[in-house]
Amino acid sequence: MSYLLFQGSVVVYVLSVAAYLVFFLTQKTPMRRTGRAIFLVAFLLHAANIVARAVETGHTPITSHHETVSFFAWSLGCCYLSFRWRYTMKNLGVFVSVLVLALMLVAAFSSRVPVPLPPALQSWWLPVHASITLFADGFLALACIGGIMYLLQEREIKKKRFGLFYSRLPSLDALDKLNQHCLSVGFPLFTLGLITGSFWAKQAWGAYWHWDPKETWSLITWFLYAAAVHQRFTVGWRGRRVAILSIVAFLSVLFTLWGVSFLLQGVHTYVS
Amino acid sequence: MSRDAIVLLGVNHKTTPLAVREKLALSSGYEEPLRALRELEELRECFLLSTCNRVEVLFTCTQVERAKDRVLTLLFGQTITAEELDRHVYRYVNSDAVEHLFLVAASLDSMIVGEAQILGQLKEAYRHATKAGCSGFILNKLLHKSFSVAKRVRTETRIGAHAVSISYAAVELARKIFGDLTGKKVLLVGAGEMAELAAEHLVGQGVAEVVVANRTLQRAVNLARCYNGRAVSLEELLDQLQQVDIIISSTGAPDLILHKEDVRPVMRERRNRPLFFIDIAVPRDLDPGINELDNVYLYDIDDLHNVVELNKSERDKEAIKAQRIIAEEKLKFGKWLANMESTPTIVQLRSWAEDHVRAEVEKTMGRFEDMDEQTRQGLEKMVAAITGKLVYPPLHYLKSDNHCISLPDRIKTVRELFLMDNGNGDREQP
Numbered sequence: 001m002s003y004l005l006f007q008g009s010v011v012v013y014v015l016s017v018a019a020y021l022v023f024f025l026t027q028k029t030p031m032r033r034t035g036r037a038i039f040l041v042a043f044l045l046h047a048a049n050i051v052a053r054a055v056e057t058g059h060t061p062i063t064s065h066h067e068t069v070s071f072f073a074w075s076l077g078c079c080y081l082s083f084r085w086r087y088t089m090k091n092l093g094v095f096v097s098v099l100v101l102a103l104m105l106v107a108a109f110s111s112r113v114p115v116p117l118p119p120a121l122q123s124w125w126l127p128v129h130a131s132i133t134l135f136a137d138g139f140l141a142l143a144c145i146g147g148i149m150y151l152l153q154e155r156e157i158k159k160k161r162f163g164l165f166y167s168r169l170p171s172l173d174a175l176d177k178l179n180q181h182c183l184s185v186g187f188p189l190f191t192l193g194l195i196t197g198s199f200w201a202k203q204a205w206g207a208y209w210h211w212d213p214k215e216t217w218s219l220i221t222w223f224l225y226a227a228a229v230h231q232r233f234t235v236g237w238r239g240r241r242v243a244i245l246s247i248v249a250f251l252s253v254l255f256t257l258w259g260v261s262f263l264l265q266g267v268h269t270y271v272s
Numbered sequence: 273m274s275r276d277a278i279v280l281l282g283v284n285h286k287t288t289p290l291a292v293r294e295k296l297a298l299s300s301g302y303e304e305p306l307r308a309l310r311e312l313e314e315l316r317e318c319f320l321l322s323t324c325n326r327v328e329v330l331f332t333c334t335q336v337e338r339a340k341d342r343v344l345t346l347l348f349g350q351t352i353t354a355e356e357l358d359r360h361v362y363r364y365v366n367s368d369a370v371e372h373l374f375l376v377a378a379s380l381d382s383m384i385v386g387e388a389q390i391l392g393q394l395k396e397a398y399r400h401a402t403k404a405g406c407s408g409f410i411l412n413k414l415l416h417k418s419f420s421v422a423k424r425v426r427t428e429t430r431i432g433a434h435a436v437s438i439s440y441a442a443v444e445l446a447r448k449i450f451g452d453l454t455g456k457k458v459l460l461v462g463a464g465e466m467a468e469l470a471a472e473h474l475v476g477q478g479v480a481e482v483v484v485a486n487r488t489l490q491r492a493v494n495l496a497r498c499y500n501g502r503a504v505s506l507e508e509l510l511d512q513l514q515q516v517d518i519i520i521s522s523t524g525a526p527d528l529i530l531h532k533e534d535v536r537p538v539m540r541e542r543r544n545r546p547l548f549f550i551d552i553a554v555p556r557d558l559d560p561g562i563n564e565l566d567n568v569y570l571y572d573i574d575d576l577h578n579v580v581e582l583n584k585s586e587r588d589k590e591a592i593k594a595q596r597i598i599a600e601e602k603l604k605f606g607k608w609l610a611n612m613e614s615t616p617t618i619v620q621l622r623s624w625a626e627d628h629v630r631a632e633v634e635k636t637m638g639r640f641e642d643m644d645e646q647t648r649q650g651l652e653k654m655v656a657a658i659t660g661k662l663v664y665p666p667l668h669y670l671k672s673d674n675h676c677i678s679l680p681d682r683i684k685t686v687r688e689l690f691l692m693d694n695g696n697g698d699r700e701q702p
Contacts, residue, residue: 153448157445157448157449157569158563158569160571160575160578162579166448170451171447171448171449171450171451172448172449172450172451172546173449173450173451173452173546174451177451236543236544237544238543238544238545238567239544239546239566239567240566240567241566
């Protein structure tokens with residue numbers, strides 16, 4: 001059941017990306033509406049997939065690599081829709097849908113065999129820690145997308161050569177606000193994710209902090225975002241610098257998610 | 273009995289240099305000149321519009337030439353010579369006047385085609401004219417029509433939504449940088465015509481304040497008054513940079529007036545809120561290096577030209593569409609105006625009465641075609657007689673010279689009384 005739902009949602013995501021891309025190139029409004037509607041359908045299918053998988057495996061489906069990445073994509077969709085509900089942001093959907101699809105494809109190609117949860121990890125900290133962290137990642141991903149859009153737009157305005165993006169991307173100010181919004185939501189969530197994680201570690205392994213690679217990298221990421229937030233809200237950095245910092249910090253998030261799991265070994269590995 | 277002519281006299285930025293326009297502009301407001309115009313016995317109705325870019329007077333009268341002369345002497349006679357008047361003032365009569373007014377209202381005659389401000393100014397001027405009791409039946413209709421034409425042009429074409437000139441390109445860029453322009457502040461450095469243009473456009477976009485800095489303070493004060501802004505001296509430039517967001521520079525200075533090193537500390541003070549410099553002076557006022565600073569954007573006149581080129585064809589297309597709308601509306605108004613002569617009204621009234629009488633007769637007696645020739649002729653005669661008796665009082669009222677009520681007013685009364693302009697409006701007979 002969950003398998004079918006997942007396949008279905010990937011297919012619908014592909015359709016929505018296609019519609020969005022057509023809209024991005026032609027700027028025909030009906031296409032945008034279509035893209036948005038399809039994206040919403042895909043998102044709902046995806047949500048159903050996660051629920052179905054939770055029922056099938058009997059625990060929160062954020063344990064295997066497949067589940068984590070899929071949930072990550074879903075949380076990104078969530079963040080986007082929550083943002084969409086408050087602000088309108090020209091063509092943000094195009095970028096978000098592409099990233100969501102990319103994550104879904106990664107999830108699709110990794111093993112979908114449910115991993116039995118070791119008894120040590122069976123705790124209600126699992127859904128709390130994992131979902132908070134992934135939602136934080138969703139917002140931070142959105143900040144990164146905003147940063148990329150900012151740099152693209154700023155480049156065209158600074159260089160005075162107007163190409164594909166000038167008319168299609170929102171104003172610099174709007175993109176900067178997106179970054180601010182996402183950082184101010186994403187960073188506290190990320191912090192909360194770290195704290196809940198350490199409580200869970202205490203419960204499961206008896207110590208709050210292990211210095212295993214995943215934890216270390218999370219801390220590094222946390223410091224990067226702390227720097228961005230600090231510079232932004234106290235020193236008054238904005239625009240380009242914060243955009244670059246958000247992108248770098250998000251790369252560190254991705255490394256924490258994948259690099260650590262596959263390159264460095266530690267207690268956090270999914271593939272046990 | 274012919275109806276009144278509609279006459280429009282005026283000067284605008286196309287026909288008249290700024291120096292002359294400044295002299296002609298009605299600096300004291302609308303009340304005084306409107307009162308003076310009302311005193312002129314040649315004019316029946318009048319309306320006056322004065323903005324930074326134009327002065328126009330619109331009136332109806334019977335003797336066109338005499339009225340024109342009287343109005344020109346009254347309004348502009350003291351400020352410029354007759355020869356200058358001849359050279360600068362354009363004169364339009366009837367349908368040309370209507371067309372010109374529509375062009376102005378739709379912002380096709382503006383310095384910045386498609387800017388929205390002119391409609392507000394037109395409405396404001398109209399408010400003054402009605403308050404002073406200057407506009408009457410015809411001008412009321414004409415001005416209301418011009419408002420709706422402007423609205424039609426705005427909604428049916430995208431003339432207002434495109435970068436149509438350098439200054440619009442600047443606004444477009446500002447919008448890409450700041451998003452919403454409401455609440456932003458503009459600093460004009462130097463008071464050239466181009467700077468005014470851009471400022472005018474920005475004001476149309478709802479910027480909060482216009483600050484003018486100029487070498488001669490008097491000129492700055494004058495220009496600032498145009499936009500309800502304030503004037504500062506050139507020495508205060510750096511202080512002002514901390515408060516404003518958009519700087520339009522157009523001084524005649526031979527050297528740079530602002531260097532990169534001047535702006536860098538300002539950005540720290542501003543906590544990196546973006547600054548947008550527009551340098552339309554030749555030679556340049558601003559150090560090109562300013563563009564290298566973070567969150568600072570500098571565009572000079574050539575850069576803006578490139579932006580304009582991107583949008584040109586689109587704009588031409590929209591302008592053609594707008595012209596078409598105006599031609600259409602001009603025809604419609606002409607039709608309405610034609611009804612303002614007494615003949616069509618009489619014809620229409622007659623046929624209205626006859627139709628009703630005939631209908632009632634047919635209701636009782638059966639259809640005319642089905643009757644024998646004799647009865648039919650008798651009844652036809654009766655219909656004609658009743659119609660004649662019925663319409664006699666209004667026709668008498670229309671035709672007899674009445675010294676208290678003018679012909680257009682009498683026509684208006686009759687048309688209103690008999691509901692002749694209601695409904696589909698296509699009841700007029702050939």
